[in-house]
Structures are given as C-alpha cells and as structure tokens.
Amino acid sequence: MPAEAPLHVLIAGGGLSGLALAQGLIKDGHTCEIFERDADDTRKIGYYLHMNADGGEALRRCLPEDLFELYAQTSRKTYDRRESVVLNDQLDELSSQPHLGPPNEGDRPHTGVHRRTLRAILRARLGDSFHPGKAITSYQETPDKVTVTLDDGTTADGDVLVGADGIRSAVRRQKLPGTTVIDAGIRGLGVYGRTPLTPGLAAQLPPHLFEGVLIAADRRGSRLLIAVYRPREQAPDAAARIARDVKLELVDDYVMISCSVPPGTVIPPAAQWTDGTPAMLRDAMLAAIEGWHPAARALVRNVDLASIFVIPFGFLEPAPAWEPSRVTLVGDAAHAMLPTLGMGANLALRDAASLLDQLDAASRRETGLVEAIGTYEQGMRDYVYPFMRMTMDHDRQFGGGALEDRGPS
Numbered sequence: 005m006p007a008e009a010p011l012h013v014l015i016a017g018g019g020l021s022g023l024a025l026a027q028g029l030i031k032d033g034h035t036c037e038i039f040e041r042d043a044d045d046t047r048k049i050g051y052y053l054h055m056n057a058d059g060g061e062a063l064r065r066c067l068p069e070d071l072f073e074l075y076a077q078t079s080r081k082t083y084d085r086r087e088s089v090v091l092n093d094q095l096d097e098l099s100s101q102p103h104l105g106p107p108n109e110g111d112r113p114h115t116g117v118h119r120r121t122l123r124a125i126l127r128a129r130l131g132d133s134f135h136p137g138k139a140i141t142s143y144q145e146t147p148d149k150v151t152v153t154l155d156d157g158t159t160a161d162g163d164v165l166v167g168a169d170g171i172r173s174a175v176r177r178q179k180l181p182g183t184t185v186i187d188a189g190i191r192g193l194g195v196y197g198r199t200p201l202t203p204g205l206a207a208q209l210p211p212h213l214f215e216g217v218l219i220a221a222d223r224r225g226s227r228l229l230i231a232v233y234r235p236r237e238q239a240p241d242a243a244a245r246i247a248r249d250v251k252l253e254l255v256d257d258y259v260m261i262s263c264s265v266p267p268g269t270v271i272p273p274a275a276q277w278t279d280g281t282p283a284m285l286r287d288a289m290l291a292a293i294e295g296w297h298p299a300a301r302a303l304v305r306n307v308d309l310a311s312i313f314v315i316p317f318g319f320l321e322p323a324p325a326w327e328p329s330r331v332t333l334v335g336d337a338a339h340a341m342l343p344t345l346g347m348g349a350n351l352a353l354r355d356a357a358s359l360l361d362q363l364d365a366a367s368r369r370e371t372g373l374v375e376a377i378g379t380y381e382q383g384m385r386d387y388v389y390p391f392m393r394m395t396m397d398h399d400r401q402f403g404g405g406a407l408e409d410r411g412p413s
C-alpha cells in the first residue's frame with residue numbers, strides 16, 4: 005500500500021544499513037537524503053560478508069525485486085556445512101557450532117557476498133538522494149522536524165534522522181552521550197587480505213576449506229580465518245541480464261584471509277604505510293603460522309599484497325533503553341560488535357527493514373511517528389543485545405582473540 009503521508013528521512017551514513025534503508029524508503033514511496041562522509045568508495049572496509057536470513061530477508065524487504073535478484077545471483081551459493089568450523093594448524097577439524105541466525109534457505113540459498121558488490125547494488129538508482137563527501141556533524145530536534153548540520157556548514161531538514169554512521173557515530177554521540185567505543189585493537193584477526201583463487205591454489209586446498217567460513221587456530225594463539233568467495237554468476241554478467249542500468253565490477257574468485265601476526269609486530273597506522281608495509285605484514289603472518297599445513301601457508305604466501313589492510317576492532321556495550329524521538333540509530337551506530345561471528349552486517353540490515361516497517365505504519369497513520377520509532381528501538385534492543393554479549397564470549401573462546409588480554413567481563 006503506498007504511503008498516505010510520505011516521510012522525508014535524513015540518513016547519516018551510506019554504509020550497508022543506511023543504503024538499504026534508503027532503498028526501502030524509496031520503494032515504499034517516501035523520500036530521503038543520505039549523507040555519506042566518504043567522497044568515494046575506495047576505503048578498504050572488508051571483502052567477504054557472511055550472510056544469514058536476517059540480512060537476506062531484510063534485503064528482500066528493502067530492495068526492488070530486480071536488485072534483490074541481482075544480490076542473490078552474485079552471492080556465494082551455499083555452504084555444505086551449516087556450521088562455523090574451528091580447525092587446528094594442520095587443518096583438521098577441532099569443533100563446530102551452528103552459525104548464529106537463521107540461514108537463507110529456499111530454492112537459491114545464499115550464504116556470502118562480496119561487500120563492494122553489495123554496496124554497489126544498494127547504491128543503485130539513489131540518484132540525487134545520495135550525497136557523498138558530506139558528513140553530519142550535529143542535529144537539532146523540535147517536536148515537528150529534525151535539522152542536521154553538515155561539515156560544509158550547510159543544513160537539511162527532515163521528519164526523521166537515522167544515524168547509520170557506524171561505530172563512531174556522530175548521531176549517537178549527541179543522542180546517547182554516555183556510550184563509549186571500547187577499542188580492542190588489532191590483536192587476533194585484525195589483518196585482512198584476499199588471495200586469488202587460481203586453479204593451482206584451488207587444487208592445493210583440502211575440500212573442506214570450501215565448505216564454510218573456517219577459523220584455524222594453534223596452541224600458540226595464532227589464528228587464520230578462511231572464507232572462499234565464488235559467486236553464483238559473475239557480477240557484470242548478472243547485472244547485464246537482471247538490471248541493465250546497474251554497473252558492477254568483475255570480482256575474480258578469491259579466498260578472504262585474516263591472520264594473526266606475532267606478538268610485538270609493529271603495524272604502522274594506515275597513513276604511514278610505505279610500499280613495503282604489505283609485504284612486511286604478509287611475512288609477519290607467515291611467521292605466525294610457521295609449521296602449519298602447506299595449504300594454510302599457501303593461502304597467506306599468495307595473498308594479493310595490494311589487498312592487505314588492517315582494521316582496529318572496537319565494540320559497544322549494550323546501552324540502557326532511551327526515550328524515543330525523531331532521531332534514531334541503526335546498525336553499528338547502535339550496536340557495534342566484534343566481527344568474529346559474522347553478525348554485524350546482517351543485524352544492521354535487519355534494523356533497516358524493521359525501522360522501515362515501523363515508519364511505514366506511521367505514514368499510514370496506524371501509529372504515531374515517535375511511538376513507531378520507539379517500537380523499532382525496543383525490538384532492536386531485544387533481538388540484538390544478546391548477540392552483542394555472545395560475540396564477546398565467542399571471541400574469548402574461539403575467535404579473533406581481540407579480547408584475550410581483557411580478562412572476563
């Protein structure tokens with residue numbers, strides 16, 4: 005049903021949740037403006053995203069049918085195993101446990117996507133609603149509207165402001181000033197890269213490495229995350245067939261790796277990297293997995309040096325419930341968590357779809373606007389906060405190791 009009283013929604017941040025929300029608002033007959041701090045899409049923010057049905061169904065809700073089809077078609081098919089598997093340094097299985105969240109079942113199950121492809125699909129057709137290179141610095145709220153101020157000094161008005169501006173959200177800083185980011189550094193799985201999946205490398209990999217997202221660990225504390233990206237159909241071909249106006253880059257098959265480096269390795273901040281830094285990090289990763297199975301070493305040795313980047317991890321403690329208003333939060337801005345369980349993007353997309361449902365109910369006058377936002381926020385806290393706690397526990401037991409030095413919570 006078309007919106008009776010269409011809303012104009014301001015969105016801080018053009019990441020996964022902000023873009024998905026924008027798509028859904030336009031689909032439902034509302035208008036929006038997305039303000040994205042980055043001027044372009046070149047910042048390295050990750051490669052492979054594990055997807056579950058929270059994320060998959062949210063994309064179905066938010067995207068027009070053909071763009072959803074394009075997402076499904078450019079996703080990795082399915083895992084033979086429905087668990088996340090922990091291996092030892094010789095790549096023998098140690099343990100497994102179910103992935104969190106429901107899997108994407110149906111006639112075309114999809115389990116993983118290349119992040120940049122997904123972002124390009126989510127960016128499609130947003131036209132003048134998308135404002136790259138514009139950061140929101142603050143907002144002012146009255147009973148009738150919200151006004152945001154941007155870093156170039158200009159302002160914009162809307163019915164609602166959604167902070168989709170990630171872990172260091174400017175919107176959250178003003179709305180929930182008591183919430184602080186807990187920095188976990190780059191210990192454990194903070195160094196990421198992509199290894200081209202050539203036929204030669206594929207032949208060296210034991211078959212079970214293709215079965216899911218795996219973490220291999222040794223007794224010294226070194227860890228290697230392994231995720232194979234092989235889409236159902238190459239992105240440019242799928243776009244030409246399904247949505248001709250969308251241009252997608254070719255992404256050759258790859259294995260995303262994330263590997264430990266030996267304690268004491270000095271990693272310069274991104275701005276101080278030299279041409280030699282990626283090779284230094286590759287060699288440090290190889291030193292951390294000395295004596296491991298040759299396939300694990302081949303994955304690291306053959307990493308594309310240009311793809312290597314480092315992410316300092318951070319997370320939020322669940323914030324106590326707050327009074328709803330015309331300003332709300334989605335995704336990492338509301339509940340950033342460590343990436344060890346592959347949940348953050350799925351939950352961020354789920355937020356976008358849940359908020360969309362509530363805004364739509366308000367625009368059809370089934371409920372008041374602020375009440376609708378409050379219903380979204382309560383549902384989000386109920387669903388997401390347990391995962392925030394589980395992620396920290398999992399990280400301590402199996403995962404990235406980011407919290408190892410922090411002791412029990």
Ligand SMILES: Cc1cc2nc3c(=O)[nH]c(=O)nc-3n(C[C@H](O)[C@H](O)[C@H](O)COP(=O)(O)OP(=O)(O)OC[C@H]3O[C@@H](n4cnc5c(N)ncnc54)[C@H](O)[C@@H]3O)c2cc1C
Pocket residue numbers: 016017018019020021022039040041042049050052053054055138139140141168169170171172173174175196315334335336337343345346347348349350351352
């Ligand atoms: C290495 C890594 C691997 C991961 N793997 C997975 C996985 O497999 N599965 C999974 O579900 N999750 C995964 N996650 C988590 C997932 O990436 C995040 O939870 C998800 O990206 C959050 O989406 P978001 O839209 O909330 O924020 P983001 O994607 O962080 O987007 C926020 C956007 O806001 C912009 N911004 C920031 N400040 C401002 C401002 N003031 N004004 C305007 N714009 C602003 C930023 O430039 C950015 O584009 C992973 C995370 C990392 C780091």
